[in-house]
Amino acid sequence: MTYQVALSFEDGVTSFVTVNGYETVADAAYKSRINIPFDCRDGACGTCKAFCESGTYDGGDYIDEALTEDEAEKGFCLPCQMTPQSDLVLQISGTSEMAKVTAKTYKAAVQDLRWLSDNTAALSLRIEDRGTLQYLPGQYMNLAVPGTDAVRSYSFSSGPALEELAFLIRTAPDGAMTGYLKDGAAVGDELELTGPMGSFFLRDVKRPVLMLAGGTGIAPLLSMLETIATTPQGHPLHPIHLVYGVTFDKDLVELDKLEHYAGVIDQFTFDYCVADKDSTAEKKGYVTQHITGTMLNDGDVDVYLCGPPAMVDAVRGYWAEQGITPENFYYERFAVGSTSSVKETVEEHEGQRTYAEVSGDNH
Structure with missing residues (x-):
């Protein structure tokens, strides 16, 4: 049996390798000419230490100096020792240039x-x-x-x-x-x-999920919902709620798709709101005005946010006001200008943050 392993580098580039069930991720990567950093290949140095975002695997043999029990429980792993038991997504320490990988x-x-x-x-x-x-x-x-x-x-x-x-x-x-x-x-x-x-992508649904979108920031969340709807994740054991905010009624798009996903994904619900006071929408105002305590689940929630900088900053400020820190907070913000913009993807979980920036109009 073979598995697909996504290697996500610190600069946002992602490469996929096919791994046989009997070989390590590092061996498969090297066969594909992807140079994951390591010094020993014996599970002794910890140089190749990565973070598993999604999937299951056999961690292999290693010493505590290379990977502590606490790190392993949090999801850290050693590609030189691990063999996949499902498709995986790994965050690799280092850039794609270091690994001699190009998009x-x-x-x-x-x-x-x-x-x-x-x-x-x-x-x-x-x-x-x-x-x-x-x-x-x-x-x-x-x-x-x-x-x-x-x-x-x-x-x-x-x-x-x-x-x-x-x-x-x-x-x-x-x-x-x-x-x-x-x-x-x-x-x-x-x-x-x-x-x-980009490092803004869907992880395994292990707890309640709150999705927040501003304008065409709904796009990557639609990709996530399509994946949830068409894989075993289509029957998640935890609720998924999306709040979609726009400035004017005309900015509301793809509501029919959200209705579709609400019908095929167990426990998926959504709301939308419009900032314009003259809107015909039932809910007016901003996304943060329509986040409830139930959605936050006392902080035991994974949050995915995609929107313009003002919205991202408002949501981050909202967490501080509520005194709640989500278990995992993944966000991507974009700014549209007349000739260029900046796209920033940020991941915050268990004290880690990674960034990837690319110039260009987006969303």
């Missing part, structure tokens, strides 16, 4: 372009050999804008198992991608994609 570039063609509102487009792409592109639900790709030198970053709104590659794109005044989509895009156009990127 892959793919040729894609425009399959469909739909305008969900006057400022939000749903873009679908296809590539010739879909199986060569693997990604984690929640990650993003860098898209080269046809006819320009510009590169923009967008999160997948489609799940990794789907044939289509779908993205939600919010337009920006004088934006390079905006100009292309509104004035020149046509079915069959060729684009280049590079990735996958």
Whole structure:
């Protein structure tokens, strides 16, 4: 039996390796010419120590100086000793450059372009050999804008198992991608994609989950929900609730998909709110005004947040006001400008934080 192991590096690049049930992750990585750092390969030095975000494995043999019992219980592992018992996601210490890994570039063609509102487009792409592109639900790709030198970053709104590659794109005044989509895009156009990127992705559902989205920050959460709906995680033992906030009614998109997921995922529910006081939505205001104590579960909750900087800062401030620290807090913030923006993915859990930044319009 073989398993897929995602190796997520500190700079946001992710590589996938196929690992046989009898070989270690490090051996499989080296066969794929991915140089995970180590000094001994015997479980004695701890140089290759990684963190397992998802999946099950046999940790192998090692000494306490390389990996303590407390670290192992928290999810740390030694790739030179571990053998997978399921697909895995590992956070690797070090950059992709250190491991001699580069993000892959793919040729894609425009399959469909739909305008969900006057400022939000749903873009679908296809590539010739879909199986060569693997990604984690929640990650993003860098898209080269046809006819320009510009590169923009967008999160997948489609799940990794789907044939289509779908993205939600919010337009920006004088934006390079905006100009292309509104004035020149046509079915069959060729684009280049590079990735996958980012440490904002779905982990195993081990406790209640709270998802928070602002605007087209709903995209990576849709990818996560699609994965939950179409895998054994579709019957989670814990509740999953999503609060989706936008500025105006016209900014509400993909509500039909959320309704679909509410019907097929056990214990999944969602709310949406609109900041505009003249909105026809039942719930008005900001996302933080619609988070309840039940959703927080006294801090025993995993939180996924994707939105603009002001929203991310407001949510972080909200935790401080409530005196609650979520068990795990994963967030990605984006800022759209006229010509560029910054995408930042942040992970906070058990005292750890990792960052990955990429320039370009996104969401």
